[in-house]
Amino acid sequence: RADMAMYHAKQLGRNNFQFYSDALQHQATRRVELERDLRAALTNEEFELHFQPQVRLHDDAVIGVEALVRWRHPERGLLSPARFIPLAEETGLIVPLGEWILRAACRQARTWRDAGLPPLRVAVNISARQFNDDQLPALIENLLREHELPADLLELELTETMLMTDVKTASITLNRLKALGIALALDDFGTGYSSLAQLKRFPLDMIKIDRSFVANITIDQNDDTIVQAIIKMAHNLGMTALAEGVETTEQEDALRTHGCDMVQGYLISKPLPATELEAWLSARHVVT
Numbered sequence: 001r002a003d004m005a006m007y008h009a010k011q012l013g014r015n016n017f018q019f020y021s022d023a024l025q026h027q028a029t030r031r032v033e034l035e036r037d038l039r040a041a042l043t044n045e046e047f048e049l050h051f052q053p054q055v056r057l058h059d060d061a062v063i064g065v066e067a068l069v070r071w072r073h074p075e076r077g078l079l080s081p082a083r084f085i086p087l088a089e090e091t092g093l094i095v096p097l098g099e100w101i102l103r104a105a106c107r108q109a110r111t112w113r114d115a116g117l118p119p120l121r122v123a124v125n126i127s128a129r130q131f132n133d134d135q136l137p138a139l140i141e142n143l144l145r146e147h148e149l150p151a152d153l154l155e156l157e158l159t160e161t162m163l164m165t166d167v168k169t170a171s172i173t174l175n176r177l178k179a180l181g182i183a184l185a186l187d188d189f190g191t192g193y194s195s196l197a198q199l200k201r202f203p204l205d206m207i208k209i210d211r212s213f214v215a216n217i218t219i220d221q222n223d224d225t226i227v228q229a230i231i232k233m234a235h236n237l238g239m240t241a242l243a244e245g246v247e248t249t250e251q252e253d254a255l256r257t258h259g260c261d262m263v264q265g266y267l268i269s270k271p272l273p274a275t276e277l278e279a280w281l282s283a284r285h286v287v288t
């Protein structure tokens with residue numbers, strides 16, 4: 001019996017190994033395919049931007065929208081950034097993709113401005129590789145000029161890790177970007193490691209409180225305390241506080257009570273393609 005059990009265990013082990021090995025092989029193949037497709041997607045213009053509104057709490061005004069990239073893959077359908085941004089980062093493809101995203105965002109901001117909409121600032125997520133590329137400020141400057149776009153209609157979203165890895169260089173880049181007149185936001189705040197002493201030296205306009213804190217604000221006293229502290233800190237540093245991932249009116253009410261300036265999340269709207277966003281704005285009487 002013991003022998004039999006041993007035999008089964010061995011078989012099982014072998015099968016498991018075979019299983020994992022197949023799975024790894026499969027994963028590797030998909031990765032290669034994905035990388036090949038990613039390159040082609042850039043030339044075939046398979047990417048698109050969706051836009052999620054950002055609303056000011058005290059008067060419900062739509063201040064801006066966050067541009068979020070999607071990939072309309074010919075076979076796999078609409079892919080979320082989690083599926084391809086990491087690979088784009090690893091392969092360096094994020095640099096041309098990031099430039100496409102910035103250009104598409106500027107073009108859209110310009111189109112809305114020409115359509116006579118109330119000023120709508122467009123926020124663009126920047127990856128670490130883009131941020132570390134010392135051509136970034138020049139690229140932004142050119143894009144603003146190319147689209148004759150007022151700089152304050154563009155916002156860049158950066159993360160703590162990007163700024164804290166090399167504080168000195170990050171500070172120089174931030175100041176070069178800020179000198180262009182664009183807005184700078186710190187995304188997913190609270191998930192990384194920030195030195196508060198450094199934070200106050202950076203020319204940031206906005207802190208975006210990560211969704212993980214907002215999610216539990218009405219059920220976990222600790223998260224509620226953290227959110228209150230972040231809002232206070234932002235204000236003390238002269239920055240705007242925006243809460244990400246707001247899904248319920250209870251969360252919104254709590255944030256309003258805590259003096260949070262802005263909210264973004266499914267409660268207000270999910271990210272929408274440009275034309276759907278325009279319809280959403282009309283329904284809200286932002287556009288007449």
Ligand code: C2E
Nearest residue numbers: 068069080081082101125126127245246247265266267271
């Ligand atoms: P992020 O910048 O923190 O963007 C917010 C993410 O939360 C978006 O996911 C958005 O759809 C989602 N979200 C918004 N409201 C809610 C809500 O109420 N509940 C929940 N559960 N989720 C909500 P998405 O579009 O899948 O993007 C994920 C991440 O991918 C982004 O996080 C950002 O880090 C990255 N990303 C997106 N677009 C770009 C881009 O154009 N360039 C770069 N470099 N990264 C991007």
Ligand code: MG
Nearest residue numbers: 066125157187
């Ligand atoms: Mg973001």
Ligand code: MG
Nearest residue numbers: 187188208244
């Ligand atoms: Mg975020």
Ligand code: MG
Nearest residue numbers: 187188210211
């Ligand atoms: Mg995020």
